[in-house]
Amino acid sequence: MAEIIANGVRLHVQRLVPRDRPCRSGRPAIFIHGLGIDNLSSFYYTLANPVARAGTEAIMYDLRGHGVSERPPNGYRVVDFVADLEALLDALDLAGPVHLVGNSFGGAVALGFAVANPDRVASMVLIEGHFAVAGWAEQMESTLRSIGSDLAAGNTQLWQKTYGRKLGRMAELADALINGTTFLTDLHKVDTIDPRALQELTCPVRAVYGEHSDVIGYAHQLRQFLPSLTMTVLPGLGHFVLTDATATLREIVVNWFTTQDSLIDR
Amino acid sequence: MTPDQILADVRAMLVEIIGPEYALGIDIGMTTSFEADLELESIEFVKLATRLGEHYGHRVDFVAFLADKTLNEIIDLTVGEVVVYIADRFTPARTAAVDG
Structure with missing residues (x-):
């Protein structure tokens, strides 16, 4: 079990590297899970493995206070989670752009990170992404x-x-x-995120929401503010798209990274 | 490496992960289910996968073992299925193939 000190907090990190073929690019996908009782295992069993097998290194971590990462008594603002991610990428020596995958609250962290570090994000996938409005x-x-x-x-x-x-x-x-x-x-x-800062984001963003999700309103707002957004609303589903539509999401996410990497490398 | 040895290793790792207090009341054997019997949390299963990788080295690729399974299949796994997978990785033919 890899433990990395980032921003003064001990974070539990899991890396899945493609085994039987080289990484397609030097841009790994960083998976950011949701709040409360969620942890990196929700990606470990669903998306991370297929992404790694398709040629993109998958890096998952437990947010502070979650999973088996350290639970400090304070420091739970969105900016703290963003600072943790910045420090984690530094500790992993990942200075170049990475792909971000955020589920639920992880979406708010991904968006916050991208606004603060636009040059470090190759693309983003937001699954039922929260949005700090x-x-x-x-x-x-x-x-x-x-x-x-x-x-x-x-x-x-x-x-x-x-x-x-x-x-x-x-x-x-x-x-x-x-x-x-x-x-x-x-x-x-x-x-709250400044809509003008979002409008200036140039990285491509792929968003997936459930039709009956309690956060579907964020999908409509993202459409308004993100110029490079590709959106899918899955019919009949609520907030738990990651577990309720895993196969569909796998296809979307794997295709997304394959396409993005080929566009960037062209 | 015999299945009995592997079962002993896996049992020791599980006791450490779920805590001896809870494990004390359970006889961990080949038919023990991670979900129904041990009520292993998914993050604890990740811990087990990591420990297995550290203990048995590159021959045991637990991530690949899980790769073709659905979430429900992973939930329904028994200790015996993991032991059989590891034992298979250490058969002479497999060892020669992996170590080249």
Whole structure:
């Protein structure tokens, strides 16, 4: 298990390198997962492997406070997650442009990173991407606070007894993050993304949303602001596109990197 | 390398990953399911894959082993399937092919 200190935080990193053929380009794909109980495994079992086998190195990491990365008591603003990613790429000696894949909250991190570092992004894939616009933090905070108060009021050991070890562990982790760190208040300190900065982004962006997703509004706003956006809305699906439409997403993402790399190398 | 030796290795890794307190009540054998019996979290399965790679070296490519499986197939995996995969990687014919 690779552990890398980035921005002063110990991050758990997994790299999948194409085994039987060389990497197609020097541009790896960095996978950024969602918030709360999510971690890099949601990509490990779905997209990372096919991407690596198709010739693009796949790099996944657990965000701070998530998975088996360190859980510092504070530093959970979007800019902190962006700074972690910058430091991680530095630590991995990746100075050139990379592809970014963000799922849910990972989308907000990818967009924040791209606005701050436009030269370091070759392309982006946003899966049900969150988008730090006005009102976003309030929506996230209200959802997470209700989960957090349930956990704080209850007893995570009771969860374990009632629902088994796995759910008990998930409840423990969510409790530690939501009630044991500045996660909720930090989330509130978001700097919304300036639409003009988005309009200046030149990297190609591929977005995929579920038709019935609670964040479908972000898809409409992205359409407005991103000049180089290719959007797919998957009919009948909600927010969990990554697990509910894995095969479709695999095809979209693998084709996207193959096309982007051939366009860049041309 | 016999399947019994491999099972002992995998069992020791699992006890370390899920914690001896929980593992104490479970007899980890070939038919033990990662999901139904051990309730292994997906990130813990990633940890196991990493440990296996570190322990057995390049012959065991757990990522390739998982590559052709759907999420449901991965969830339904048993300890025995992993042990059989590793044992297969150490058969003389396979060893010669991998080590060239």
